[in-house]
Amino acid sequence: MQLLQFTDKGIYCPAGDFYIDPWQPVRRAVITHAHSDHARWGHQHYLCQHDSVPLLKLRLGSDIQVQGAAFGETIRYNGVTISLHPAGHIIGSAQIRVEQAGEVWVASGDYKLENDGLSGQFEVVKCHTFITESTFGLPIYNWLPQETIFDNIAQWIDNNSQTDKNSVILAYSLGKAQRLLYHLKGKVDHFLVHGAIFNTHQVLLENGWDLPPVTLLTPDTPKSVFKNSLIIAPPSAADSTWMRKFNPYALGVCSGWMQVRGNMRRRNADAGFALSDHADWPALLAAVKATGAQKVYATHGFSSVFARYLQDTGIAASEVKTAFGEEEEAVPPTPAPTP
Structure with a gap:
């Protein structure tokens, strides 16, 4: 059984009995960041990086049950170890590292490698399996400094x-x-x-x-x-x-x-x-390579293209359909209608 599974409610850890960024109400949710496509209302308990706590309360209500954790702090759910690491996407954004019996998965949420001075420097987290966004997973997306x-x-x-x-x-x-x-x-x-x-x-x-x-x-x-x-x-x-x-x-x-x-x-x-809080094409490739992951799952954006490219370079990669990508920047603009 996989350490993390992709279900109709979100990314699920059966051994730890928690979800990462679930899009349906669950008992225990670990949240990567406070954007509305990753932090939904209705969960019984939220865990996030402590800088995200006030942002979640602003967006979801001050009465939610939320626990804040520092970067690198370890938390255990049913013998599964969880830690949060900087994603560099927005203030409070985190990658979720999940480990059990020596197997390590990382769910990156959304991320960028360039330090914007507010969101923290993206931290490379070594893992066996890496779940990566691919919002701008095409070679044409290459940001200026x-x-x-x-x-x-x-x-x-x-x-x-x-x-x-x-x-x-x-x-x-x-x-x-x-x-x-x-x-x-x-x-x-x-x-x-x-x-x-x-x-x-x-x-x-x-x-x-x-x-x-x-x-x-x-x-x-x-x-x-x-x-x-x-x-x-x-x-x-x-x-x-x-x-x-x-x-x-x-x-x-x-x-x-x-x-x-x-x-x-x-x-x-x-x-x-072209100012983005997401990684461009070179940064996506650099992040995947740096993790050393043997398996990569690409979510939202140009996930099929990105997964196929990784396959062509010898990395076992698959596309995963999720409900992520509904915030303004994560959805490509609708093409102009044909006259």
């Missing part, structure tokens, strides 16, 4: 100011929004944010994260504060009446899908920045 991307964003904001346009960027409220704030502080006069981002920001400030001050956008926010500022909103705000108050404005989108130019046009954006 993040310093270059943030310099490009700062230049774009300055250019907009020179032409009397307000700068609006769409970025996921947990992950990229914090990276924008962290890396653009000192380069932008003022940050104005949508309520979804503001709520997350307040929780992170209360828990000691070093992020710059922001202003919550309300119907009463005067237009005079828009100039020389950066307005950050979640992708759900695109094409909404909420956006009208910023006219005239230039719209930027932060997403790995912006690597493909056509996706910028489909979003009706003026600029696209």
Whole structure:
């Protein structure tokens, strides 16, 4: 019997009687990170990295039964050893290492190798079997260094100011929004944010994260504060009446899908920045190789392509269908309809 099994409720450990990122209600859930496709409501007990605890409570309710663990701390369920290790995806994101009788599996959740200064440095965890995401599992996805991307964003904001346009960027409220704030502080006069981002920001400030001050956008926010500022909103705000108050404005989108130019046009954006909280193609390959895994399971994204490529390089790999990949960036944009 496999140490971890793929079931209709999620990734299950029969020996330990727990699930990893289950998408159906279960008794005991080990959570890799606080994005909604991995952290669902309805479980009796949650275990996650301690920085994820306040984020889970924000998203799932303050009354959930949740236990926080430090990176590297070991926990035992029915003789199975569990430990959490940095995934580098977002604040509090972790890979789940599971061991029994010398056999080691790692469920990576979502991850990236480039350290963004907030999410921690991805830790290589040696294992026999590695469960990897493959959101951007195609060779076309090869990110620029993040310093270059943030310099490009700062230049774009300055250019907009020179032409009397307000700068609006769409970025996921947990992950990229914090990276924008962290890396653009000192380069932008003022940050104005949508309520979804503001709520997350307040929780992170209360828990000691070093992020710059922001202003919550309300119907009463005067237009005079828009100039020389950066307005950050979640992708759900695109094409909404909420956006009208910023006219005239230039719209930027932060997403790995912006690597493909056509996706910028489909979003009706003026600029696209391929900033992602997921590993690109070279990083996915590097992570798999570094683990030394003899077996790899690829989930969500371009999982079939990635698994087939690994097979061609001599690694035993399979595609696994999961309910992961429903957060904004993890779903490829819908192609423009045929005229």
